[in-house]
Amino acid sequence: SVASLALGTRRLYDFLDHNPGVIFRDIAWVNDPFVIAQNHNMAAINSCLEIDLSGQVCADSIGTRIYSGVGGQQDFVYGSSRSVGGQSFIAMLSTTSRGESKIKPVLTSGAGVVTTRFQTNWVVTEYGAVNLRGKNMIDRARLLISIAAPQFREELDRAAFSMLGYAYRRWR
Known part of the structure; x- marks a missing residue:
């Protein structure tokens, strides 16, 4: 270790x-991503406070209020992506302690993006795991909705349609 x-x-x-x-x-x-990448099959497991339907991850703030530091999330996400056979995971509960969805149409205003959408690979909730790597915006939204808490899926689906238009409904 x-x-x-x-x-x-x-x-x-x-x-x-x-x-x-x-x-x-x-x-x-x-935390040097190039040192991390030297480990074959590196698995980086990080958490977040919220994620939007494009895969942007906020791990340090709730809106404009700083909740924690970013730690080594960015370093380990990048390092594991450069590792031979490496994988990066964002593990989270689908809802907050107040019962609100952590998967949102867009991040809360003022929330910081710690892991960008193109770097987000696996996202895991108690409802499943999805791999966003190489997926377009429509597929990302559909995949993330599939692992959201069931009571929020219809609302998220309507928001995705509003943001992405008719292509979201047609794209299968």
């Missing part, structure tokens, strides 16, 4: 102390 920091209990620190199976390196090296 490679890490740049660890925070936890005495038990964690005892486990890490002189453990030859754990290597600590500077964050600039651990």
